[in-house]
Amino acid sequence: MTGGPDLRTARDARSAAAPAAAFVAFDRFPGPKGSAVHIGRSAGALFEHFGSGLLACLGGGLLPIAQREPGFDIIRFVEPIPNLLDRADAFACFVDDTLRRHRDTLQVVQVRDPWSAAPALADPRRRHRVVYEANGFPSIELPMAWPGVPADTLAQIARIEDACLAGADAVVTPSATIAACAIRKGADPNRVTVVPNGADPVGATERPPGAPRRYLVYVGALQRWQGFGTLLRAMARLTDLDVDLVVCSSWPRRRAKDWVRFTHRLGIADRVHWVYEQPHDLIAGWLAHAEASVAPLADVARNVEQGCCPLKVVESMAAGTPVVASDLPCVRELVDDTTAKLVPPDRPAQLARALRVLLDDPAHRRALGEAGRRRAAERFTWDRADATLRTVWDGLTAPAPDHPALALR
Numbered sequence: 001m002t003g004g005p006d007l008r009t010a011r012d013a014r015s016a017a018a019p020a021a022a023f024v025a026f027d028r029f030p031g032p033k034g035s036a037v038h039i040g041r042s043a044g045a046l047f048e049h050f051g052s053g054l055l056a057c058l059g060g061g062l063l064p065i066a067q068r069e070p071g072f073d074i075i076r077f078v079e080p081i082p083n084l085l086d087r088a089d090a091f092a093c094f095v096d097d098t099l100r101r102h103r104d105t106l107q108v109v110q111v112r113d114p115w116s117a118a119p120a121l122a123d124p125r126r127r128h129r130v131v132y133e134a135n136g137f138p139s140i141e142l143p144m145a146w147p148g149v150p151a152d153t154l155a156q157i158a159r160i161e162d163a164c165l166a167g168a169d170a171v172v173t174p175s176a177t178i179a180a181c182a183i184r185k186g187a188d189p190n191r192v193t194v195v196p197n198g199a200d201p202v203g204a205t206e207r208p209p210g211a212p213r214r215y216l217v218y219v220g221a222l223q224r225w226q227g228f229g230t231l232l233r234a235m236a237r238l239t240d241l242d243v244d245l246v247v248c249s250s251w252p253r254r255r256a257k258d259w260v261r262f263t264h265r266l267g268i269a270d271r272v273h274w275v276y277e278q279p280h281d282l283i284a285g286w287l288a289h290a291e292a293s294v295a296p297l298a299d300v301a302r303n304v305e306q307g308c309c310p311l312k313v314v315e316s317m318a319a320g321t322p323v324v325a326s327d328l329p330c331v332r333e334l335v336d337d338t339t340a341k342l343v344p345p346d347r348p349a350q351l352a353r354a355l356r357v358l359l360d361d362p363a364h365r366r367a368l369g370e371a372g373r374r375r376a377a378e379r380f381t382w383d384r385a386d387a388t389l390r391t392v393w394d395g396l397t398a399p400a401p402d403h404p405a406l407a408l409r
Helices: 032-050 082-101 114-122 138-145 151-168 175-185 228-235 253-266 279-287 301-307 311-318 348-359 360-379 380-394
Strands: 021-029 053-058 064-070 072-077 108-111 128-133 168-175 191-196 216-219 243-251 270-276 294-295 321-324 341-343
Touching: 021 032, 021 191, 032 053, 032 108, 032 311, 032 380, 053 082, 053 279, 053 341, 064 270, 072 082, 082 114, 082 228, 108 114, 114 128, 138 151, 138 301, 151 294, 168 175, 168 380, 175 301, 191 380, 216 228, 216 311, 216 321, 228 243, 228 253, 228 294, 228 348, 243 279, 253 270, 253 341, 279 348, 294 348, 311 360, 341 348, 348 360
Parallel strands: 021 053, 021 108, 053 072, 108 128, 128 168, 168 191, 216 243, 216 294, 243 270, 294 321, 321 341
Antiparallel strands: 064 072
8 A cells, every 4th residue: 555644654643642533443454355455544544634543443363452553553352252243242342441541632533333433422521523434334234244133133233323323423435325325324414425445556567476367357355245156157158268267355265165166166166266365465466467357246235225435446447457347326436338347237148248348359458447547546546535534534623512422232
C-alpha cells in the first residue's frame, strides 16, 4: 500500500498513549482480505488526521495481542470462542472496556460493524463522536454464510444495526447502494457520505513466478455471494481455449477444499491455479499480467439489497486489467460498458461467451484496460477517499453533546 497515509506511513504522529482517535473493527488486521486493505487505509488516514490513534481489531495466529507503533497502538481480541455470535458479543465487551479507558482523550471513534458501533455509543459519559463506516450488515450477510441462524437472532442484530446507524454522528459507506440501505435502516440522510474504495496506480510489475502463460484472474473470498461457482462453470465451457484461471484466494487452503473438489467434478482442476492468502502487495502482479479480471457477483440480497464496492474491480482497473463483472447496480457505480465488460449475474453460459469474445479480441481488451485505468485514476484513488473522509472528520470537531447510552443488549 503506497501513495497516501496508511498504518505504515502515519509515522510522524505523537505518542498514542493518549489516543485522539480510535478505529475499531471485528476483522483481523493485517490479513489477506480486502477488508484489511480498507482498514489499513482508513485507520492510517484517521490517525494521521488526529495525530494519534488506537486500532482495536481481531487477532490470532502469530499476531501480537498488543503492538506499539510510532503514533498509534494496536490491540487485538484473541479469545478462541468458536461460535461467531458469542465471539462478537465478547468482542463488544472488549471494545467497551477499551474505549472507556480512553474516554478522556478520544475525539472520534470510527467503527465498521455493529459489534464495534454499539460499545462506541454505549458510554453515557463519552465525549467522542462516532463515525459508522458501513461496508455491510451482518443481518443481511449472515444467513447467506450460515443459513441456520434463527430469524429472531437476525432480527435482534438488525435492531442493533438500526440503532447504531441512527445514533452515529456520521455514516460513511463505499457505495450509494449501501448508503440507500443504511438510510432505510435508520441513518439520517444528511449524515451519510459515500466514500468509494480506492486503489494505488500500478506501474510496471514482474510476472509472478509460476504464472500460466495466459490466464484469467479471480481475487478475493469464496462466499456464495461472490459468484465464484458461476465462474468455474463458465471455465468448464472454455476448455477448448488456451487459457487458465488463477484464483488469488483470501481464504486458506483448508476452507477452499470444497471448491477444489468442485473443479475436479467439472473436469477443469488442471486449468485452475490456486494462490492462497497472498500478501496484498503481490496481488497487483497477478492482476497486471492477466488477460482479464473476473468479478462474477451473484444476484443476491448481499449485493443488491445491501450493496458492496468490490475492491477487486477498483484494483483491477488501477492495474490496467480489463474487468468482466456482473451487471449489478453496485458494480455500475464503478464501471460502465466503456470501462468493463458487464454480463448478467448467475449465467455461466453468458459469462463464458463474454470471456470468449474478449479473449479473441486483444485490441478490445487493451481498450477496456486503458479506459478502466483512466477512470480509476480520475475517480477511485485513496488520496481522493482520504480527502472526503477528512471533510467528514472536520465536521465533527465540536465537542460531542450529551448522548443517551445505547444498550449493548
